[in-house]
Amino acid sequence: MAAARQDKDLPTRQQAILDLAHQGGFVATEQLVRHFGVTPQTIRRDINTLCDLKLLQRYHGGAGLPSSVENAPYADRQGQSPDAKQRIAALTAGLIPNYASLFINIGTTTEAVAKALVGHEGLRVVTNNINVAQILRENPSFEIILAGGTVRNRDGGIIGAAAIEFIRGFRLDYAVIGISGIDADGSLLDFDLREVQVARAIIDSSNHVLLGADESKFGRRAMVRLGDLSDVQSLITSAAPPAPFMPAITGAGIDLIYDDRSAAAALAEDG
Structure with missing residues (x-):
């Protein structure tokens, strides 16, 4: 870029x-x-x-x-909104019990969730993200299963037909996914068709989908449609979504979870 x-x-x-x-x-x-x-x-x-x-x-x-055709470089995304990602990660990890099975897909927000899960016990994790596998291997009680396929050099994501076929062989309790953009009509958008195809397989193979998205994702454009908010069960974000997005969130019938500490801090400063 x-x-x-x-x-x-x-x-x-x-x-x-x-x-x-x-x-x-x-x-x-x-x-x-x-x-x-x-x-x-x-x-x-x-x-x-x-x-x-x-x-x-x-x-x-x-x-x-x-x-709308190219995402920011991975290193730049790692440094974007670290506090928001940590809040999302803590909230998401709190929804996942010990000894659960789950998918974790590609993204800097999902990597933050992986860090927040290291203190859990007995998780069984399937991932197409080399970075997530590296993070979670610190806990010897975890079983980590890494998808096969084509490794994307820029971010350690594993994509391609082999990864899709591999993921479809599982049915897990949870999926932790990220997204590049959320449109006001509820569309979930990303930049890479191959990544979206793997994420779609993860959604279809999970009982409960947890979508983590910081506030910058609302209204952000990307060219590939993953699905709709109705495809997830919980949306975990860093602040209350902008008002134009609330009808789609409410209409999807999903749980909206956020911890708006930053807004509270701003109000305290104004006071």
């Missing part, structure tokens, strides 16, 4: 917003308000300016890069 434009004519905050968008592909208005300590109106003006310059594109709840 191209580096963020460095423009001497851009004010410092607008350049910082553009840099954040290039790191994660999407910036949420609420997140930027907390990050910069300014009003939502100020952030909206900054976003409008960047969109008028064709540097960003408006989406529900924020703005993102114009492209």
Whole structure:
């Protein structure tokens, strides 16, 4: 992905917003308000300016890069929203009992969940993520089963027909999955068709699907449709989703779980 434009004519905050968008592909208005300590109106003006310059594109709840065909580099995604991912990971791990069986798929959020699960006992984990396997092998009570297939060099994900066939040979209690974007109509979106095909097999082979998505994923565009919110049973996120997304979440009949500590902290500072 191209580096963020460095423009001497851009004010410092607008350049910082553009840099954040290039790191994660999407910036949420609420997140930027907390990050910069300014009003939502100020952030909206900054976003409008960047969109008028064709540097960003408006989406529900924020703005993102114009492209919907390429994800941010893996190293950049690892560093994006670490606090939010840790909150999602802790909430997700709390939903999984000891001695459960589960899938964990590709993604930096699912890797955070794996770290939060290391203190469990007796888990049986099937994964197509080399990084997840490395994290979970620290616990000798776990049985870790790694899917075969093509290893994607950039992030350690395992994809392809062999991985799909392998996963379809199981029926497990839980699936922990991530996603690149959630549309306001409830569509779950990602960038790589091969990754989506493996994730679809994981969903179809699980009794309870736990989707972890930080607030930046709401309204973020990606070109491949994985499915719909109705395909999952629980959505675990880092803050209350933007209002335009609530009808799709409610209509899907899923559990919405979040721990909005960041918003509480912002309110305390304002007080």
